[in-house]
Amino acid sequence: MKKTSLNDIAVELGVSKTLVSLVLNGKGREHRISEKVCKKVIAKAKELNYQPNQIAKGLRTGKTNTIGLIIADIANPFFGKLGREIENEASKHGYRVMFCSSDEKAEKSKQQIEVLQQGLVDGFIISPPTGSEEQILKLEEAKIPYVLVDRFFPEIDSNYIVVDNFLAAYDATQHLIKEGYKKIACVTINDKLVNMSQRLEGYKKALADANIEVAESRIKTLPFSHEKDDVLLAVTELAGGAEKADAVLFTTSKVGVMGLECIHSLGLQVPGNLAVVSFDDPDAYRISNPPVTAIAQPLKEIGSRSVKILMDLMNKRKGKKNPQQVMLKTNFVERSSSKK
Template identity: 70%
Template sequence: MKKTSLNDIAQQLGVSKTLVSLVLNGKGKEHRISEDIQKKVKKLAKELNYRPNQIAKGLRTGKTNTIGLIIADMANPFFGKLGREIEKEASLHGYRVMFCSSDEKAENSQKQIEMLQQGQVDGIIISPPEGSEEQILSLEASKTPYVLVDRYFADIDSNYVVVDNFQAAYEGTMHLINNEIRKIACVTTSARLVNMIQRLEGYKKALTDSNIPVLEERIKVMPFSHEKNDVFYAIKELLSAKDRVEAILFTTSKIGVMGLESIHSLGMQVPSDVRVVSFDDPDAYKISFPPISAIAQPLKEIGRESVKILLENIKNKEHKKQKVMLNTRFIARKSSSK
């Protein structure tokens, strides 16, 4: 079936293609096109199911009203929820979102950035994987509007929206310590990502401030592309040791979900055998038995701030860099207390 064009509408109404374009782009009134003609154009466009060619429109105007979003890991519930919040916020401003997932691999994000730039997106929101510093510098050099979310690179002056990861991990660990627990493990990943570094440091600082020794055997750093077996063996080591741990801090919800499965697979129960606190607050934590104590990130605010900053940079590419750090919220549930 032939797609309806501006020319088709113009011919049927006996008007110019330019007039039809002005009306459908909301510029009829400023060009003094009569209300009657505007109504006829819009009515026929609807009847013929007219859909604008966004690529052609983008080439004409230099703007596509589309932003690219590269999240780090689609399998992580946190990024799925964050993606939805960014999409909802962008929609409020008349923008569509093109989704990509780098799977925490720099080579993937490189290809995705190139694809998005070729697709004429107006800007990009990125959760950059480890080793993608050159990609961000390249965006800077090309003056492509972008915002980093969840993590950033300390040596690159960039726009970013993150949470206070150090303080969040500190508070989560202190919650366990305040419940008279001293043998606390931390299961984390990718020690080179700034957010993971800060979470691990927050955990360690809470221990040292409480005169609890930081033992390396109680810190398990999962491989970059960790699977369920990696987490299972880490949990097994922690819970089968002679001086086994009393509680575990998981630094991502993906690791947390795998960790909880591993605890149950080992025939142990939360919180009677081991207490648990995890970053992020996926729906599974709320309905789990017992419900899981969580460090909830302000997803709506992250989405709102990242879109706001990106749109400001699309409008003015020389806009001053904005660095936003938000607070998390600790939610105490039954998994961390007996």
């Protein structure tokens, strides 16, 4: 079916294509086009189901009213919920969101940024993968508005919104220590990511402050692209042997959900055999048996504030000389999975 064009509307009404364009772009009044003619153009556009070409419009006006959101993994409940919050907030400002998932691969992120830069978006919200520093520096050099979320690069003075990952992991590990657990394990992913590194350091510091040995055998670092078999092997090793763990901190909800499934598949009881605390708080944790103690990140605030900062940058209300660097607190939600 042929898509309706500006020319189709102009021919139907017997007016010029330029007049139709001016009216549909909200410039009829400033070009002294009568209200009667404007109403006719708008009515005919609706009748013919006219859909503007947003890409062409963006190239023409330099503005697309679209944000590029590049996250690590859309299948991860944390990123899925964060994406929804960003989309909700963006819509309040009249913006759409174009979603991309980098799968924690710098090259894939690079390709996505390059494609979206070609007049498709006005700015970016990015959860940058390891090794993508050069991409962020190029955005800086090109003066393209962007905000980093979930993680950042300490050596780049950028706008970002993160949580206090060190303190969150420290407090969660302290909670397990206070409950009486001594052999506390940590299952994490790619510790080259600054947020994962901070979570691991928080876990270690809490053990050290309680004079509990940090046993490297109880720290399992999985690749980002981990599968259930990777998690099962980690949980099996932690659950067996003389040095078996009595509690575990999962540093992402994706690992946590897989970990719980593996714990149950091994016939172990939570918290009887293995107490559990996990970062993030997906719906599954509230209805799990038992419900899972979680470190809930303020997704709504991360979403709203990242969009607000980006809007300030795109509207040049804030300068790049004083980047907004926000660190938020998490909310520790204590449930039955970590009780002694």
